[in-house]
Amino acid sequence: xxxxxxxxxAKPEGSGTxxxxxxxxxxxxxxxxxxxxLSALPVEVAYISPLRRARETASCLQxxxxxxxxxxxxxGFGQWTGKTWQEIEAQWPDLARLKLQNWHQxxxxxxxxxxxxxxxxxxxxxxxxxxxxxxxxxxxxxVNGALSQFATGFPASQFTQEYGEIIELAYDAD
Numbered sequence: 001x002x003x004x005x006x007x008x009x010a011k012p013e014g015s016g017t018x019x020x021x022x023x024x025x026x027x028x029x030x031x032x033x034x035x036x037x038l039s040a041l042p043v044e045v046a047y048i049s050p051l052r053r054a055r056e057t058a059s060c061l062q063x064x065x066x067x068x069x070x071x072x073x074x075x076g077f078g079q080w081t082g083k084t085w086q087e088i089e090a091q092w093p094d095l096a097r098l099k100l101q102n103w104h105q106x107x108x109x110x111x112x113x114x115x116x117x118x119x120x121x122x123x124x125x126x127x128x129x130x131x132x133x134x135x136x137x138x139x140x141x142x143v144n145g146a147l148s149q150f151a152t153g154f155p156a157s158q159f160t161q162e163y164g165e166i167i168e169l170a171y172d173a174d
Contacts, residue, residue, distance in 0.1 A: 002173035003134035004151065005041055006144040010034050011163040012053040017084050019053075020077035020111070026056045034164035035060040041166070044132040047124065049073050049139040057164070058138040071124035074140035075117045078110025104157060118156075121146040129173060 010030035012019060038060035045065040048058045049072040058066060080088055089096040092109065099106055104114040112120075121143055128135060128147070137147060144167070145159030151171045161167060 004169045005136040006167045008161045009053040009057040018077045018080045043136040046136040072139045076112035080108040
């Protein structure tokens with residue numbers, strides 16, 4: 001069995017908005033609550049999103065083999081980047097309503113489509129699943145949901161993860 005830790009970055013500045021591929025730092029004190037758990041993880045390799053909030057979170061790991069994978073950046077939200085849901089509903093009411101009916105069916109204006117996002121994350125998954133294990137991924141809720149789906153079949157649409165949360169997956173690597 002392969003052991004994989006899916007780690008969502010700690011709380012960033014601008015939380016409460018659609019950050020997507022925006023690159024803010026972590027909020028002040030965000031690492032305080034996660035640094036102990038992260039430094040205790042026994043991992044052979046860590047795969048890290050290139051976005052600053054993930055790289056700063058990964059700095060707590062005690063792992064000499066850290067690999068930044070561009071494919072692990074969060075889904076692009078286009079014109080929704082930096083906006084709250086209330087702002088999105090006010091500016092795009094019809095699209096917001098349709099988006100809530102089927103989140104993955106429609107991209108945000110100028111945003112990345114779900115199939116394109118999954119194809120990109122699949123490239124990272126193909127590398128991660130080759131090992132070594134145990135491994136950690138420090139990334140974003142959308143990316144970690146896709147990785148969980150690839151590993152377990154659990155739908156990404158039902159995946160949830162809090163800031164700094166560590167989810168351990170054990171799965172058949174074959």
